[in-house]
Structure formats: C-alpha cells, structure tokens
Amino acid sequence: MTARLEVTGLRVRFDTDEGSVLAANGVSFSLRPGGVLGLVGESGCGKSVTAMAVLGLLPPTATSEGSVRLDGEEIAGLPPRRMRRIRGREISMIFQEPMTSLNPAFTVGYQIAEVLRRHEGLTRDQARVRAAELLDLVRIPEPGKRVGEFPHQLSGGMRQRVMIAMAVACNPKVLLADEPTTALDVTIQAQVLDIMRDLRAQLGTSIVLITHDLGVVADIADDVVVMYAGHVVESGAVDTVFAGPRHPYTIGLLGSVPRPDLGLDDGRGRLREIPGFVPTLREPPGACVFAPRCPRADALCQERMPPLEEQAPGQYAACVHPGGHAHE
C-alpha cells in the first residue's frame, strides 16, 4: 500500500545572522492513508520546520532538499503555482496559535469561504452557506451567526476549530497539525482531539500531528516519529514504541512523564529529567547528536551520527546502544 505522504531525507538550512543553521537533517517518515502520525520532540527539534518544508512554506532565508511524495508523486521542488494548488486542497495545515493565525480584519466566514472560492470555485453565497456547514461540522454552536463574526469575538478553542474547518473545507488528503492543542486549556484540548478523530473517521483524512505532548500521541496516534536536534531518532507504531522504547532519548522522554500512580519509593515514580539542552546544529554532526546528554554514551558514539536502523519489526532507532532502560 502506497503511503499517503512519504518524506525522505529532508534537510532544511537557515541562513541567520549567526551563520548557517541546520534545522532538519535527513528526516524521513511515512504516513499511511487514514492514519495518524505523531511527530514528537522538544522545542527546536525541527518538527515544525519539517511540516513547513512539506508545504513549501519556509521563509526565504531557508533552503531545503529531499523528497516529499504525495500518493507517490513528488511535490518537493514544484513551482510555486503548482504548490499553491496543493496547499489547502490536498494538504492543509493548522497552527499552534489560534489567536494570531486568523486575520483580525476579516470575518471568520470570509476566511473559510476564501478557501472554497479559491479551490472549488464556489460563488460567494455558496461558499458562505458551506462555511456555516463547516462550522457546524466542528461543533461550533450557532454557526449561522458565527459566520459573520470576527476572530476576536471567539474564544481560543473556537478559533482553533475555525482553523480546522478552514483546513478541511476542501477535503484534503493530509492534514498537518502543528501543536494544535498546546495553546489551549486541557478541557478544550480533549474537544479538539475528538473533532480530529471524527474528521478522520468521516472524511478519511490522514493526519500528521506535531506535538511535544506524549499523552496526546498515546491518545490519538497510530504511529510515532521521535525527533531530536533535527534528526529522527526513533519511529514505529505507537503501542510498540511506548511499550518498549529503544532510543535513550525516547526512554528519557517517557521516563519524564509524571506517573502519579507509581509510588515515590521504588524509584519508578520519580520524575526523571534529561539533563542538558537541545543543541542548535550548525554543520552536519560528526557524532551522535544526543551523546552529550546520553547516559550510555561512549567512544563509539563519538564517531558518527548513527543511522536509523530496524531494531524490531516496524520499529527503527538511531542508536548504537539501543534498548532497555536508561537509568540502570
């Protein structure tokens, strides 16, 4: 079965005042049709940059290389006009900050209708009607009234739902969701995730969910890709990876999740953090990027960055000392 979205060897380089920064280095993953892929990592690990690169939304100071295939067809490096036909229609994206991601000068209905008129050729009236339907789809009460309101009149959760409505308006094959729930209250988070689950069921949309929240990934994702400092360090089915993580970073991440159910005495209930900071890459690394913070690091780890290798059926990790527990 062809993957819905297949990313191979994605590299993104930024030209900054301090020199060239490699934000994503050789990122690869595949999204199955109708599946939900969780893209996980700390701030600055390159997950957002990866998503932006897929849609060709990087700023002019960035250059990217690598392959991105939608249903087998290469879309990386397409001319801008072709890319614009894909955005919003075949691949959509929603962002983290619902407060600022909507244009304050236009009504919510206008902004949804815009997508419909652009890609599906609807008239103004048709689009307005459809916009109200979409607001209803994302469970916004009184959709007919809300269509004429401005973003600042809506709550954060509602704004995010408007974003989702805009994103699925043309029934895209893939939805890229960049930390959609991070800026929202926990209760609203659950609602938004529910809506996304529904959409996947009703419309068959495949979703790439970018987040640093492991709970959300465990909740809704089928597969997971763990990123660190621009590299993919582990990937596989969610159940497998969470039950038996192979890369020390993943182990560390899972170990740092608060577990109120475990006691404090046996050591497993204590909150373990990973010491150190995420590095900013300036040139291709000569050693494993996680080595400075890894409890297992040794001379072997300093030789080169380990490639992603299959550790168990369907589970990949980039480590020369995979498996087991970190603190032993």
Next chain:
Amino acid sequence: MTATAAPAARPRTRGGRTRRKFLRRPPAVIGLAGVVIAIAVAVFAPWIAPYDPDTVQPATILSAPFTGGHLLGTDDLGRDILSQIVFGARASLASGVLATLLGLLVAVPIGLLAGYYRGWRDSAISRVIDVVLSFPFLVIAVGLAAILGPSLLNEVIALAVAQVPVFVRVVRGEVLGLRELEYVEAAVVNGAPDRVVLVRHILPNTLNPLVVQATVAIPTAIIGASVLSFLGLGEQPPTPSWGTMLSDAQQYIAQAPWFAVFPGLAIALTTLSFNLFGDGLRDVLDVRMRS
C-alpha cells in the same frame, strides 16, 4: 556535504553578536562611517580646512569651484567655501548633539515619572506634552529662538525644548510596558524602594529605544539648527554655519549656483549618515517601539 573543519570561534557575548549583526548590513556601516567622518571633520577642522574661513578676500568673490586654489569656490565675501563648510560642521554637530542630549536629560525623568506613577502626574504631564506637540517642531524652535534671542546657546535650548515631548512619549510608552513585567513586580513586592526599581530595573530597558530615537533626533536637530541659522535666528556671523551660508547663497543663485549646492549637500550627507546609522541600530537592537 563535506563536514567542515572546526568552525571559527563565534562571538558568544551579546555585545559581540550585536556588532557582527551590525557589520552585516552595508547601509548601517556606511551610516556609521559618515557619522565618524562628520565628527572627525568637526573636531579636526583647523587642520583640515585649507584656509581660514573668516578671511575676506574682496578680489576673488564668488569664484567657481576648482579656480584659484579654492576647491569649492568662494562666497560673496571671497571666503573659501570649503573651509566654511568644514568649520560649519562644528556648529551644526554641536547644536544637534547638544540639543538632543539636553532634551534627553530633561525628558527621561519626566517620562519615568509619568509612566511609572500614572495617576494625576501622568495626566498632567501628558496634557502638557500634548499641548506642546500641537505646535509643529519648527514653530516651537523658531518661536523660542525668537523669544530668547539669536545665539548658539539659545539655539540649542530652543531645539532641546522642541525635542523633549517626543522623548517623553517614548520613555513613557516604554515604562508603561515595562512596569507590568514580572521581574519588576517581584522587585516591588520584595520591598525595593521606587527609586531603586526605576533606576536599576526600568531605566536600563528604556535605553535601547532611546538610543535609536536619539540617532533620529540628532539629524532633526541638525536640520532645525540650519533652519534657524537660515532664518538668522541661530549663531551669528562671522561664526561659519551651513544655514547662514545657504541663506546668503539664495541671493546669488543665478551667478553662483555652486554656492547653494555645497552647504546643503553637507547638511544632507550628515543627516543621511545619522539616519542610516540609526536605522541599522534599530534593526540590530530589534527595537519595537511600544506605542
């Protein structure tokens, strides 16, 4: 992509990074160069000027550039234009810089007061500032200069007063934003007296926007100074001044057009340099004026 060798040591200090950012922008560097040149010309005027600017030579009045050993020609009294411009830099730069400094000195405490304490102090100060600002910059400057009488000192005072309202607004705006910050609240809660909070916590953070504003205010003051001299309200002859030169030149425009070109060019280039420098500084310090 081949792995590069160990990278050259990149500056880790904030000052070093700022300097590097600045140097990456050609217009800013050009501006800085211009400012340095202007200041150097003013300071080293006696050594740079080929002639004494006050020497009157009736025989060679209004001679064209490149004639008779005068690079830029002579004015209506036979004085060398180049030397006058070189010495004129002193008056212009002095006025511009002093007026701005004086304005800052007065405006910063007022702005701090208004922004930090708010209440009736703020209302009163804001109303006064509004009133002063309802008069255009030049009207204030010209009016004050006319009232005080023509002299370099009065020119500086008039310009400084005209600068004060804008500075007060900038400071006040910054303080309004800063006082809401948590570390300021923390300092207050910990019992720090107002004076300490203002000087140690708030004031340092107003410096960046103020510096940028100052680099824009100096050229405004320089132009203001030349307008005042143009109108005869600034420093008096025989002190050389770009503004007075232009005013003289206006009469002889048909016979000696170059006379009008050079002093104005000097003003324009100096002002442009300050503006370029100020723009670059604003970019690099990433100042967003809280309005």
Next chain:
Amino acid sequence: MSWYVLRRVGTSLITLFGATIVVFLGVRALPGDPAVALSPENNDPAVLHAIRVRYGLDQPLPTQYVVWLGHALRGDLGTSPKTGLPVTQTLLERVPITLELALLALLIAVAIGVPAGIVAAVRRGSLPDYLCSTAALGGLSVPHFWLGILLILAFAVHFPIFPASGFVPITDPAGNLMHMALPAIVLGTGLTAVIMRQMRSAMLDSLGADYVRTARAKGMTEWKVVGVHALRNSLITVVTVVGLQLGVLISGAVITEQIFIIPGIGKLTLDSVFNRDYPSLQGVVLITATGYIVANLLVDLTYSLLNPRIRIAGGAR
C-alpha cells in the same frame, strides 16, 4: 464606543485650551514692546500709552487673555497693524492656499510612497528595496529649503519649465498648478519618504504575521496574500501615521512658502514674527495648533472606526 469618543473629545478640548494659553503667552514673550511695534515711528510716551490703552495692553495679562479668547471664539482675531486688515479675513484668504499646497504634497506622497513601500516590503533585501529605502532616507535627510533652492536652480533657472516663485490664484488652474508644482514637490518629499517607510514597515509586519502564514497555507495566490490580507492590516497603521504628519507638513510649509513666495499661512507665520505683527502671529499659530489638534482627534476616531476590535467590542482602553 461613544464613551471613548467623549473622552477623546474632552482631552482634545483641554489640549486646545492649553494651546491657546501657550500661544498667548508665547507671543507676549517675544522681545520688543508691542506698543512700539504698532507705531514704530513714534517715540512720544503719551502716544505710546494711548496705544496701550487702545489695544488693552495696559490690562493685567489674565484679563488680556480672556478678552482675546472671548473675541477669538466669536471669530474676531483682531486687526493686523501691518496691513490694517482684520486677521480673520487674512487667515481665511491664506488658509486655503496652504491647504491646496498640503493636499498636492499629500497626493504626490501617497501616489509614490504607498506603492514604493509595498514593493520594498515584498521584495525585501533586494535591489528595489535598497533603492527605495535609501531614496526614502535621502528624502528625509534633505533639508526642505535646500531642496527648494536646488529645484529652483534646476527647473526655473537652467531649464525654465516652472516659475521660480510666486502664486497664481486657482481661477487660473494651469497657472496655479505651474506655480504650485515645485513647492508641492519640495513639501511632498519628506512626506513621501515617511509614507514609504511606514508602508514598508507595516507591510513587513503584516507579511510576517501568522495570519499571512495561514493564508499561504490555504493556497491563496501571492496577490491575495499581499494585496488583501497583508495590505488591509497595514493600511490602518499607515493612515494613522499619515494623519499625524500634518504637523510636519505645516513645519515644511513655513519654509517652502518662504522660498517660493507663496502667500499661505506658513509665510504669514514667519512674516509676523519678523514684523512683530502680534495679532496675526497669534491668529495663525492658534489656527495651526487647532488644526493639528482636530486632525489628531479625527485620526484617533478614524482608527477606532477602522479597527474592528475597538469598534465591535466597544473596548475602552
């Protein structure tokens, strides 16, 4: 919303009141005895005293102020000792001239500045951007009066296209525009620069905003992204800034009218200062300040109208 309007108008009135005091005291502070100025040939103290009584100059200052203000509110700004004409009449003749000059300057500035700013923002960091930005800085740095002299040199002396100075009333549109062309260019240069920079800055902000990223992610064409999404939010900023440039325009008008000998209120200001024509000076500065305060008020109110946040939520700040 109306609460905001009321408060804003109230503030403006207070400011206006303060301005009248400043005008009054400022004029009185000018060196020279007004009585002497009113009748410069006369040295006889008795005559001077009579003049003072006649013009109410012997009254205490507050009384003089109230008298003057009272007259002003009724539209009587006194008589100019220089021309013998009522100040109000002179102002009524001259204000439209300066307004025409300012309007022409504004037209030039908007026509050039807005597109230039948009282009510079969209093509940031490229040659057009550097050119426009440097030209704008140049426009800001150039002293008005020098530019005026240069233009006269170029287009009136060497290539006689435009008249060097003088004014022709609007009854002769062609002549009027020919005489206004150079002054309008001079006055408009600084304004063009400001508008271009503000437009560029506002567009850069808008283009970097999240909602523009969203618009691009929706697959909108660049025309729509720049021309609709970014521009709408930038215009609000720019309009308010332009409104506040009125003061700068008037500053510039003073010098420009002087150089090109245009009989507007700018020239009147300078002339009255040098002629010690106090009633005229008071009148013209008062009108200028009032105009500026009113303009500010209108700009603020327009801004609150344009910004949906304030309009709908009725937000008081």
